[in-house]
Amino acid sequence: xxxxxxxxxxxxxxxxxxxxxxxxxxxxxxxxxxxxxxxxxxxxxxxxxxxxxxxxxxxxxxxxxxxxxxxxxxxxxxxxxxxxxxxxxxxxxxxxxxxxxxxxxxxxxxxxxxxxxxxxxxxxxxxxxxxxxxxxxxxxxxxxxxxxxxxxxxxxxxxxxxxxxxxxxxxxxxxxxxxxxxxxxxxxxxxxxxxxxxxxxxxxxxxxxxxxxxxxxxxxxxxxxxxxxxxxxxxxxxxxxxxxxxxxxxxxx
Amino acid sequence: xxxxxxxxxxxxxxxxxxxxxxxxxxxxxxxxxxxxxxxxxxxxxxxxxxxxxxxxxxxxxxxxxxxxxxxxxxxxxxxxxxxxxxxxxxxxxxxxxxxxxxxxxxxxxxxxxxxxxxxxxxxxxxxxxxxxxxxxxxxxxxxxxxxxxxxxxxxxxxxxxxxxxxxxxxxxxxxxxxxxxxxxxxxxxxxxxxxxxxxxxxxxxxxxxxxxxxxxxxxxxxxxxxxxxxxxxxxxxxxxxxxxxxxxxxxxxxxxxxxxxxxxxxxxxxxxxxxxxxxxxxxxxxxxxxxxxxxxxxxxxxxxxxxxxxxxxx
Numbered sequence: 001x002x003x004x005x006x007x008x009x010x011x012x013x014x015x016x017x018x019x020x021x022x023x024x025x026x027x028x029x030x031x032x033x034x035x036x037x038x039x040x041x042x043x044x045x046x047x048x049x050x051x052x053x054x055x056x057x058x059x060x061x062x063x064x065x066x067x068x069x070x071x072x073x074x075x076x077x078x079x080x081x082x083x084x085x086x087x088x089x090x091x092x093x094x095x096x097x098x099x100x101x102x103x104x105x106x107x108x109x110x111x112x113x114x115x116x117x118x119x120x121x122x123x124x125x126x127x128x129x130x131x132x133x134x135x136x137x138x139x140x141x142x143x144x145x146x147x148x149x150x151x152x153x154x155x156x157x158x159x160x161x162x163x164x165x166x167x168x169x170x171x172x173x174x175x176x177x178x179x180x181x182x183x184x185x186x187x188x189x190x191x192x193x194x195x196x197x198x199x200x201x202x203x204x205x206x207x208x209x210x211x212x213x214x215x216x217x218x219x220x221x222x223x224x225x226x227x228x229x230x231x232x233x234x235x236x237x238x239x240x241x242x243x244x245x246x247x248x249x250x251x252x253x
Numbered sequence: 254x255x256x257x258x259x260x261x262x263x264x265x266x267x268x269x270x271x272x273x274x275x276x277x278x279x280x281x282x283x284x285x286x287x288x289x290x291x292x293x294x295x296x297x298x299x300x301x302x303x304x305x306x307x308x309x310x311x312x313x314x315x316x317x318x319x320x321x322x323x324x325x326x327x328x329x330x331x332x333x334x335x336x337x338x339x340x341x342x343x344x345x346x347x348x349x350x351x352x353x354x355x356x357x358x359x360x361x362x363x364x365x366x367x368x369x370x371x372x373x374x375x376x377x378x379x380x381x382x383x384x385x386x387x388x389x390x391x392x393x394x395x396x397x398x399x400x401x402x403x404x405x406x407x408x409x410x411x412x413x414x415x416x417x418x419x420x421x422x423x424x425x426x427x428x429x430x431x432x433x434x435x436x437x438x439x440x441x442x443x444x445x446x447x448x449x450x451x452x453x454x455x456x457x458x459x460x461x462x463x464x465x466x467x468x469x470x471x472x473x474x475x476x477x478x479x480x481x482x483x484x485x486x487x488x489x490x491x492x493x494x495x496x497x498x499x500x501x502x503x504x505x506x507x508x509x510x511x512x513x514x515x516x517x518x519x520x521x522x523x524x525x526x527x528x529x530x531x532x533x534x535x536x537x538x539x540x541x542x543x544x545x546x547x548x549x550x551x552x553x554x555x556x557x558x559x560x561x562x563x564x565x566x567x
Contacts, residue, residue, distance in 0.1 A: 002296065013565055016477075081564075085299050085411035088561040091304040097291075100299065102410045109409025113337045122333075125326040126412065131290055136283040173283075175290060 002098030002177035002208040004060040004083065010091035011082055012049040052078040053233045055092070059225075060209050067224035068213035069243065069248050075233040076213040077182055080104055083211060084180050091238065098208065101176025103185050108167040112156040116147055116166050119155060128173050137173045144199065145170035165192060172199055181212045221245055303563055312558035320415030327416050331423025334501050351441075353432040357383055357439070363497060374441050380439040381525055382498045388429040389517065392464045394491050395421055398480040399472030404567040406482075414556075414563055418469045424466065445529055452527035460524060463545050470552035473559050476566045492517050513537070516544045 053075050060066055068076045081087050082094060085100040092183050102109075120141055124134040138219040142151055144166040147158075155163060164185055168225040169184060171179065179200070179209050220227065220241065227244035304312060312437045320327070334382065339345035360383070361376040400407065440446075447453060475481040496517040497505075505512065512518050519541035526533035 009352060049530070081408065086408060086564050088301050089303060089562070091303060095301075095545070096299040098296045100411070103410040105405055107405040107409065109406050111333070111337075120331065122326065122329060125329055126323065126410075127290075127322070128293065129286065133286040133289045135285070136286045140283060173286075175286070177296060246486060 001062050003062065003096070004058075004178065004209055004211070006058045006059065006083070006092070007097040008092035009053055009056040009082060009089050010051075011049045011078055011087055012090050015048045015050060015110065024198075025166055051233055053082065054107070056233075056235055057092075058228060058235070058238060060211075061207040064226055065210040065224045066212070067227045068211070068230060069219045069220060069227055069245070070230035070236075070253075074230040076230055077104070077229070078233075080180050080182055080211065080213060083178075085185040096178060098177030099175065101171040101174065101179045103167055103171050103179075103181040104121060108163060110155055110163075110167065113154055115154055116141075116145075116151045116158075116248075120170055129174075137170075140173045141166065141169040144173070144195070149241070161189060161192065168196055168199075178211070179207045181210075183212075183214045217245060217249060258352070260466045309557040309560070313553065313560050316413045316560060320413035320419055321415065323416050324419065327419030328423050330416075330420040331427060334420070334424045342415045342550055349428070349431040352432055352436075354435045357435055360499075368500065370501070377439050377443050377445045377529060378501060378525075379499070380436050381529060383519065384429070384432045384436055385497075385521055385525065386493065387432070388425065389464075389467075389521075391428060392422075392425050392467050393466045393471055393485050394482060395425060395488055396471030397467040397475030397485060399468055400476040400567050401479075401492060407564055407567050414560055415469070415539075418465060418472060419473070421468050422465050422520060423460075425468075442511045447528045448530050448532075450527070452533060456524040456527060459541065459545055460520070463520065466545075466548045469556055470548070473552070473555050473563070475565055477559070484560075498519065513540050516548075519544060539545070 023057075056075075056079060058066075068079065070076055074242075078087065081104060082089065083096065084092070084100055084104060085096070086102075086104070086123075109123075114122075117138060120138050121134060124137050129137065145162070145168075147162055147166060150158060150162060158166070168185060172180075210223070212220075212223060224241050227237075227239065227241050227248075228235055229244050229248045237247055259361070282337070291463040335346075342348065345350070357376070357380040361372065361379045364370075366378065367371045399417050399421045400414065403420075406417070407414075473483060492515065495515050497512075498521070500523070502512065513536070517536045521527060522537050523533055523541045525531075526537075
């Protein structure tokens with residue numbers, strides 16, 4: 001059974017670039033006037049740290065579809081990356097059971113110089129699949145993404161919608177139990193979004209847990225069973241979709 | 254599984270226009286994939302928290318294990334890097350072979366005259382040393398970008414960091430193979446035969462592991478400090494002249510004993526000697542092994558300490 005458990009997760013980025021001391025002074029001065037100081041801290045070596053996530057805790061059961069909402073810079077992408085195991089926690093704990101499929105980076109973790117087929121192969125090799133299984137995945141992704149002869153052309157010749165279809169098809173083909181998606185993937189058109197939803201629903205034993213961040217209320221309310229509203233790297237509200245979405249949208253206006 | 258039917262064969266869909274095609278099953282049946290995923294055992298557990306004490310070393314060791322388990326992927330990535338380099342080039346890899354041959358040929362004649370050494374002795378020495386040095390130099394300079402150049406991959410999904418090191422090691426090895434033909438040609442022309450004994454395999458293994466460790470070390474440092482490329486470039490420049498690459502080690506009389514302080518000298522000598530049919534002093538082997546152990550300790554402990562932070566830096 002897939003499950004996600006996050007407790008007291010804190011993530012902070014050190015700022016190495018430029019003169020940290022003078023940056024600290026500038027920021028310190030600016031921050032005292034505005035109430036932003038929660039985002040900046042200092043570690044014990046006097047380095048300035050950006051507090052990306054502070055004390056985030058939640059857990060998900062199989063079947064839950066979590067949406068993350070919040071403004072730009074609220075820490076949604078950082079949280080998704082921490083869940084995918086890319087950023088290891090500075091404090092707290094992240095515990096995931098299940099195969100993880102992630103659609104995070106805008107480059108999709110693919111090489112733009114390589115063809116769609118080659119990129120599929122690489123992803124399959126990462127999952128340790130044999131040639132036979134790779135052929136199956138290739139066929140599956142091909143029929144989902146509908147790229148036709150573009151499959152053998154370099155990724156850089158694709159339109160952004162085509163690249164997204166390929167990446168989504170690939171991430172879902174290897175049957176993840178936990179699927180983590182960032183908001184850029186909504187770059188697809190309406191028909192794609194519809195097909196994507198069907199595909200997720202069609203993964204019977206795959207994608208038992210879906211975690212997605214989005215700015216689009218329609219998609220969120222259609223896809224998610226639970227929402228977390230984030231602000232300044234903290235969880236503001238956590239609960240059923242309707243309730244949180246209503247509170248979030250009315251706060252934004 | 255909603256249906257067993259295979260997806261319809263692709264119709265000619267050459268246009269950017271898109272996928273309003275008839276409804277296909279959302280997930281087609283994939284018996285092989287299913288059985289293979291099932292064979293991979295129970296679902297993996299990812300348990301992350303701040304590392305304390307020996308957890309650093311344990312996790313780094315696990316990273317290595319996972320990375321080598323993905324050897325096929327590492328090899329393919331390195332191979333594709335080389336393939337992409339020549340996409341759109343006419344002579345492709347032969348450019349490198351030709352330019353190496355020209356460099357070795359012209360420098361060989363010039364320095365043989367300057368040093369008053371017979372060409373028959375000097376040219377094989379120079380070709381072997383120069384090509385080996387180029388391999389070492391590429392490893393050090395490419396190593397700095399091991400993690401920074403894979404930042405897209407690192408930010409896209411969790412994978413062992415040692416996989417990126419493996420990829421760069423494979424790429425550099427394949428680059429090196431481009432020039433091996435030049436060495437072979439020179440050796441055949443001047444009738445130089447390697448001594449076939451334990452020294453050749455031992456030397457190759459030591460080189461392989463050392464180059465991996467160098468890539469790891471410079472990769473971690475290069476991810477944190479962006480001024481690593483110029484720093485390593487100037488260090489390698491100095492080492493190039495200090496190490497007997499252009500000049501034969503028996504040219505130096507005063508201060509011979511200090512030569513072992515240069516880590517590159519024993520490392521190059523243990524492989525150059527056996528291949529050129531010359532014996533290598535045991536002291537050189539001893540020093541080479543000691544330097545390698547030191548290199549591994551330094552790079553492994555640095556990697557273990559910094560592994561969890563790498564994704565934050567790139």
